[in-house]
Amino acid sequence: MDRADCDPDRLTRTYARFPVVNSLLSGWRGTYRRRIRPVLAAKGAASLLDIGCGSGDVARSLAGWARKDGFRLTVTAIDPDARAFAFAAKLPAMEGVTYRQAHSSELVAEGLVFDFVISNHILHHLDAGQIAGVLRDSEALSRGLVLHNDLKRSNVSYLLFMAFFWPLGLGSFIWGDGLVSIKRSYTAAELASTVPASWRVQANGLWHHLLVHEERPDSETREENV
Secondary structure, three states: OOOOOOOHHHHHHHHHHHHHHHHHHOOHHHHHHHHHHHHHHHHOEEEEEEEOOOOOHHHHHHHHHHHHOOOEEEEEEEOOOHHHHHHHHOOOOOOOEEEEOOOHHHHHHOOOOEEEEEEEOOHHHOOHHHHHHHHHHHHHHEEEEEEEEEEEOOHHHHHHHHHHOHHHHOOOOHHHHHHHHHHHOEOHHHHHHHOOOOOEEEEEOOOEEEEEEEOOHHHHHOOOOO
16 A cells, blocks of 8 residues: 555545554554543643554544543644545545644654654654654654554564454555565564664564653753644
């Protein structure tokens, strides 16, 4: 699905099925409860940037959970891929969620900052230099917490995905690309050796890592994102 000439109908079906895969495997509900909701409880409202948002389902889920809990989470979801942006932009409007076709570096140039910066399943698509760039941008864009969620490579996860998720691959790229993604993803040791010392690799359930960065208190003096 990363190829520019991939079948557009299969790609659309892939985007449409991402919410199912993410709800089952990606662990964002628990991450919201443990890491995002406590900040919202203290502040009442916060801003969040989703880098490489794909179909936009994680951004919508986070905003929806916050609203149900009585908080206001303003989410900016970006993706440089015109196809992903077009899919997300056609979804029914959701209060507090904005989509942009953009690279993270463009938002850095604009001087924007957010309470949270997140991504889901983008690190295994990047080489070491590209990861370094995303991490630099993430630090510049965050006044608080950065959470990059990505797959954990293992034979068990590969075999289980192959056995149980093939129905979602019918007419889409979910199954084939999912298996490739697991093969391309990092072990905890590999990821830790790739990133600066200020970043921590933490387990996020059985199938994922969280790459975590927490901003220093003196970052509060930076310009507010509005």
